[in-house]
Amino acid sequence: MNAWITLLLSPVADVHYWWLQYRRDNIYNLAHNSQICYLRAALNDRFDNQLRRIRIDEGNAFKRQYIYTDAEQKPKFLGTMYLYDDSDYSDTGVDFIVVVPADLVFSIYEMKSLVDFYRLASKRYKIIKE
Secondary structure, eight states, rough: OOOHHHHHHHHHHHHHHHHHHHHHHHHHHHHHSSSSSHHHHHHHHHTTTTTTEEEEEEOHHHHHOOOGGGGGGGOOOOOOOOOOOOGGGGSOOOOOEEEOOOOOOOHHHHHHHHHHHHSSSTTOEEEEEE
């Protein structure tokens, strides 16, 4: 009789265990938000729990340099110009950069989904390996 009651209650114990895990995960998700300290903590908890080397930097904000045509009557001396990626300029660039150590093995898609989950909808980002 005791074994039969244990057999009947084992699915209830499984559902209770799954519910506790689900509750713990939801409490963790609610404890983190899009602030840099919380986003960095969530990334380090998931991908680099021991060394915690993932960091979040400000996005680059380089000003664009334009080359003028002859009709505009502007000076033609250009000086030193550097070529940057489109995401490095201040008007169309990214708002923050997730810097990941080069020796860390991770799934880029999983990291993007985690950052997308926590970031604000208007913020743009880039993930780079350093």
